[in-house]
Amino acid sequence: MQDYDKLLNNLNKIFAPQTPIFQPILYDWQKTNTEKSVHIPNSVKINLSLWREDKNLLVDKNFAYFLQNLLIENSINNLIFFIPNQAALDRIFVKDEYDLCEELSSPNNISGGNQGSIAYYLELDKKNKPNIVDGFFNDEKNNWHERPRIEFRLASSSPNYNIYLHTFFVMIIALEAVLKYQQNNQTTAISNSYNIPRIFADDALDSLESRYEKGNFFEEKLNFFKENLNEE
Numbered sequence: 546m547q548d549y550d551k552l553l554n555n556l557n558k559i560f561a562p563q564t565p566i567f568q569p570i571l572y573d574w575q576k577t578n579t580e581k582s583v584h585i586p587n588s589v590k591i592n593l594s595l596w597r598e599d600k601n602l603l604v605d606k607n608f609a610y611f612l613q614n615l616l617i618e619n620s621i622n623n624l625i626f627f628i629p630n631q632a633a634l635d636r637i638f639v640k641d642e643y644d645l646c647e648e649l650s651s652p653n654n655i656s657g658g659n660q661g662s663i664a665y666y667l668e669l670d671k672k673n674k675p676n677i678v679d680g681f682f683n684d685e686k687n688n689w690h691e692r693p694r695i696e697f698r699l700a701s702s703s704p705n706y707n708i709y710l711h712t713f714f715v716m717i718i719a720l721e722a723v724l725k726y727q728q729n730n731q732t733t734a735i736s737n738s739y740n741i742p743r744i745f746a747d748d749a750l751d752s753l754e755s756r757y758e759k760g761n762f763f764e765e766k767l768n769f770f771k772e773n774l775n776e777e
Contacts, residue, residue: 549708551591588636588651588701589627589708591715594694595723603693606667610732612722613665613695619718620655620663620699621739622760625753626714629705631745634753636701638743650699656738662699664694665734695766717766724773 556565593745595602595612603609627636635642640649660671669768670676689770697715700706744752 546712547707586646586745588698589706589711590700591697591711591718592694593697593715595719601690601693603665603667603695604690607728607730607732608722609665609667609693609695610734611726612719613663614732614735615718615722615725616663616695616697617657617713617735617739619714619762622756623714623762624655624699624741627700627706627711628691628745629703629707633701633703633706634741634743634745637741648688654738654740655699657735661738664696665700666694666696671696717741721766721769724769 552559559565562620593612603612628637637653638650640646640651640653652660654662656662658664659666659669659673664671668674670678676692700711742751742753744750746752746754748755
């Protein structure tokens, strides 16, 4: 998070003499017949792994699927934690709006697997390549064990994007997963995908704000932690 703050505070120096813009601009190579701007599909990705006694807990596929499922289920109504406004929301759909499926591979729904918006990488990464550092772990029998992680790809850059809020959301769900997980229960990965609303704020329609208001995120989590954590 501190690195992200440092990046934001030094953007102009890093890209000088160009001026970086988070707001929508036209791609030079993307010709359009209208005056509608093409949004730059910049996104922020959070990679999550949990470690105990020098062992990556996400090597346990059962636990990793449990954590991935919780992240997916909680994201459906709480996209507002990492998509801050309509412009950021529009960027997620730039692939569909301008037929850029060959150029862009970013997901535009809430999904799991190893290629979805909340992707679990175990033996294979999102490109279906071995999840290893080339030439570093190749001699190990379980050479992927150090690298399994969940890459949370549901975000879109914006001057209003708040990495602290985004990270807070992910850590709350990670803590909930640790407390809820039952080792003897068999967990399978969610295979369904869930649509993201196209509207940021509208009380009468399916929107990010209306989903959040109906979801009671904080009330639900506070009640759970009160029951499962001591006073500290």
